[in-house]
Amino acid sequence: MKDKIYEKINNVENLKDRALLKELLSEVFIELYEHSENMYSSLENRVFDEIEYTQQNYSVYTSIVKKQDFDPIHYFLHPMLEEDIKDKEYDLKNILDTIIENKQVNMFKVFLNCDYLIFKDILESDMKFKGNIKTNKNVYKAYFKIKTNTQYKNQIYRLYQMFIKNNIPWTTINSPYISRIVDVVLIECEEGIEKDEIIQEVNVDFADVGKYIEYDMVPTWNIQKLTLKSTGFPMPCEDRINFEHIVSIKNEGVDNGYLVVYDNEDINHIRHTKDNLMITGEIEEARDWDIFKILKIKESKLDKYSYELVSNSKKVSFIEKLSNKNKVNIKTKAELIRTINSFEVSKYVEFKDIKIVNITDDLKEETYDMNSFIIDEIRDQDYSKKLILYFTLKENDCFIIRDLLSFIVSQIQLNYPEYKCEGRLI
Structure with a gap:
């Protein structure tokens, strides 16, 4: 560009006009041209410096561990809630004031090591459990119930909000263990307990449910x-x-x-x-x-997990990279199978069949929506059809198998908002 300008200037025969034009262009036009070039080059560098989204960098891993086995310096896993690794303290004054108001009081959390269908039946039974509260002065009879815990789900919802605000595509979080965390709530307490007493122990007789109960569990993620x-x-x-x-x-x-x-x-x-x-x-x-x-996972010979480490990570392949880049939702059976098999968790189950049935189909649901916190204001929630996905087990059955199935189905639900998606084992 500069060469062309100088060539044009040299073609001006009148020397006074040439000098005037040269001075004018040198002080104004050339400065403007160089500034534009620099700004364009700066913009180009900013565009090329911005890295492409890589799903592996945002893969979320989850597990659960006993508090006594939790490693506070673990390079990879951290507690979903910091309070889980702290000693439980009870505010007796607040507990008594809440009971007086005929309200339930959250005492502690427990983990139920059982299949989702068993867990669902336990919650729906709304059982009442006997127990006692031991203080520094006496032991008092009490009654308890269990209810669904929402703290961890709220943590995932918070994470979802940050993904959206940071313009990072959302992938369902594979979180099977948090669905088994329940709050043990105090509903009745023997009279006579004083506010200045100190609670030393809270004991609950979970009866037949006790075989599934595990205390002091810490859900973790990376x-x-x-x-x-x-x-x-x-x-x-x-x-x-x-x-x-x-x-x-x-x-x-x-x-x-x-x-x-x-x-x-x-x-x-x-x-x-x-x-x-x-x-x-x-x-x-x-x-x-x-x-x-x-945190990105690293191979370590020292890592040993009491409970399976699971994730929403995908297998790296050319087709998967192409799909992530184009962001096109292709609604074919072949693409549905490809999506299911793209997840690492597909090693547990094998897709067999798909059916579209009326919403009135009253068979017992075997899966749940892990993205239930996502509110889609455009989609009509009154579904007219169900999309049923049928799977068989590839490996031995484990107590979180229907939760892993729920993860797959929840991700499929994002691609098929016109149906209510469910998964079933055959």
Whole structure:
């Protein structure tokens, strides 16, 4: 471009006009041209620096472990709730005030090691269990019930919100163990207990259900909560309204997945580069940022899990990469089978058949929706048809097999919103 300009200038025969034109172009046009070139080059670099989404970097692994066996320095797994690794303390005053108001009090959590259908029957039976509360002064009779715990589901919902806000595609979290966590609630207590007493033990006789009960269990996942500082000062954007904040992830490991955690509306865009998170918003001052770090799994000979480590990870293949890139929802049986077999968890079950039936089909449901917190305001929830997926076991039956099936069906449900999807073992 510059060569053409100089060629045109040299073709001007009048020397005074040539000098004037040369001075004008040198001071104005060339400066403008170079500025445009630099800005275009900068934009090009920003586009190419932004890394492509890689599903493996955002694969979530889950398991469960006894509190006494939990490793606080484990490189990979962290508790879903920090309170699970702390000693339980009871506020007797609050418990008594709640009982007086005829309200139930959450005392502690237990894990039921049983099949989903058995667990479902136990919950639906609404059984009442005898027990006692031992204080530093006396032992008091009490009655308890169990109810579904929602804390872990809320954690996954929080994670879902951050995936959406960070423009990262959502994949159902394979979380079979949290569905078996229940709250043990106090519904009645013998009179005479004083507010200044200290609770030492809470004992519950779970009767026939007791064979499934496990205490002090800690659901875990490969998500670590971090606080990272901005690198340098925020750079003002060209619109003079927004600022770009740079958060370095180089020291944390560039192979992991990262999500910026926020609730306000001051952040407009988040970009991921190889070494940084680029956060654009109306925030003028440098600040600390809350981050979800999704740790990438590593092979270790020292790792031993009491309960199966499961994930929503997919098998790496050319077709899977192409599907992720194009984001086209192809509704054929072949694509349905490909989607099912793309998940690592497909090693447990084998797809056999598919049927579309009336919603009035009253056979007992064997699966549940792991994405029930997603509210789709466009889709009509009054389904007219069910999409039933039939599977057989590939390996020996395990107590979470219907939960693993629920994970697969929940992901299929996202692709087939017009049906109510269910899974069944044959």
